[in-house]
Amino acid sequence: MPLIPNHFIFLEALEDALQKAAAESRPLGICLLWLDSVYRIDAIFGFRAGDTVCAKSLQHIQAILKDTDRVFRVGRSVVACLLPTLANEAQAVLAAHKIIRELGSQLALDQYTVHNVPYVGVALFPAHAQDADTLLQRASSALQEGRLRKEPVFVYSQEADTATQAQLHLQTDLRHALDENTLTLKHQPQTDLSSGRVVGFEALSRWHSLTRGEVSPTIFIPAAEAAGLMHGLSVRVLNTALREFQELGSAADDLSISINLSAHDLLHTETPDLLTQALSTWGVAANRVIIEITETAIMDDQRARAMTLERLKEIGVQLAVDDFGTGYSSLARLKHLPVDELKIDVSFVQHMLRDVRDEKIVRTIIDLAHSLDLRVVAEGVEDEATLQRLIEMDCDVAQGYFLSPPLALEPFRAWLASKQT
Ligand code: C2E
Ligand code: MG
Ligand code: MG
Secondary structure (H helix, E strand, C coil): CCCCCCHHHHHHHHHHHHHHHHHCCCCEEEEEEECCHHHHHHHHHCHHHHHHHHHHHHHHHHHHCCCCCEEEECCCCEEEEEECCCCCCHHHHHHHHHHHHHHHCEEEECCEEEECCCEEEEEEECCCCCCHHHHHHHHHHHHHHHHHHCCCEEECCHHHHHHHHHHHHHHHHHHHHHHCCCEEEEEEEEEECCCCCEEEEEEEEEEEECCCEEECHHHHHHHHHHCCCHHHHHHHHHHHHHHHHHHCHHHHCCCEEEEECCHHHHHCCCHHHHHHHHHHHCCCCHHHEEEEEEHHHHHCCCHHHHHHHHHHHHHCCEEEEEEECCCCCCHHHHHHCCCCEEEECHHHHHCCCCCHHHHHHHHHHHHHHHHCCCEEEECCCCCHHHHHHHHHCCCCEECCCCCCCCECHHHHHHHHHHHHC
């Protein structure tokens, strides 16, 4: 008999247990457990050490469960516990918490201590599935969901499963769209409030899917991040935006182009090099480009992010803090960041004439930006009255539907031409 049975042996044992549970009309539970330390141990100390950690974990779990419960290693770092004699379903959840308590502490491995952060997915018969394969899939889905939500114990839920499946479909469609290069850009102009002149524009990604219709970037950008597609998307966006900027030719004389990068792009050390490459490919001067990064990402003081910001700045592009006011800014940090511009989030500007608190926030951000010698841009200007109030408040630049919605390249060129006559 092998020391560690594989998942076929687990499935056989589960099938037997399910038959008995069905005959006796009793619930049955399985806990699927992911040992995060095993991969780390494998990589640092080798597979033998990884196996030792796993075997020790199995012993610890078996020791705290009932004699009738059985523990199986079903993957390199995945353990399945079969709980065939439950009095009620809540007992399975209690067992899962006991496992977390036991393994969440440190494990000693030779002279090293290993810190485990385990996750447990729980699935129950008859509530979640009737057969062994489906029950295992449900436990696996619960485990995945728990890891995503950072909840150490997660009980299978139909809604969470459906949402996860929908997210996976979306990611697959997005991968195809990227492969087929069907994402496009629209450009939204920005107007200087003291002169009334157009001074720049923001390039915004658009995805028109044949099956889904228009998908908002607020949906597909986070999906791209979750699927590991963000880097590819950003390289595409940088190149397309700069190519279109160059194609505008003299129509874009004296204009700046703002391009959004994500939190993830700041962790990629190649991002500044890719930007340099794209600037030289399309012959765009660095000082015409503003890179927008959301407040939450820019305020994160991880060293890798801070270094990317410094390197972007060295290239000669300007930096803007996007969606300012929605994140959590440390003024001490803001003072030291190499940024040039604050963009007030749409949500404050949109209602500032109706909600005095929003108006105060807008005024405060404008004052803050000016006292730090930063340019301030109001996003989401939807009517003339808001525009006038922003002028009174000494805001520098405005962007919003009242001036123009985001436009594809040719309509944008025509819009620019109409402003020059
Ligand atoms: P953002 O960068 O803050 O862009 C401003 C958003 O406000 C855009 O939404 C724009 O269409 C919308 N907007 C413009 N004027 C108005 C207005 O008057 N009223 C209202 N209510 N909204 C207005 P969009 O295009 O849906 O983009 C949403 C967000 O998705 C962007 O917010 C940005 O964070 C992200 N995003 C878009 N394209 C890219 C991209 O290429 N890369 C990355 N990393 N993020 C992108
Ligand atoms: Mg933006
Ligand atoms: Mg914004």
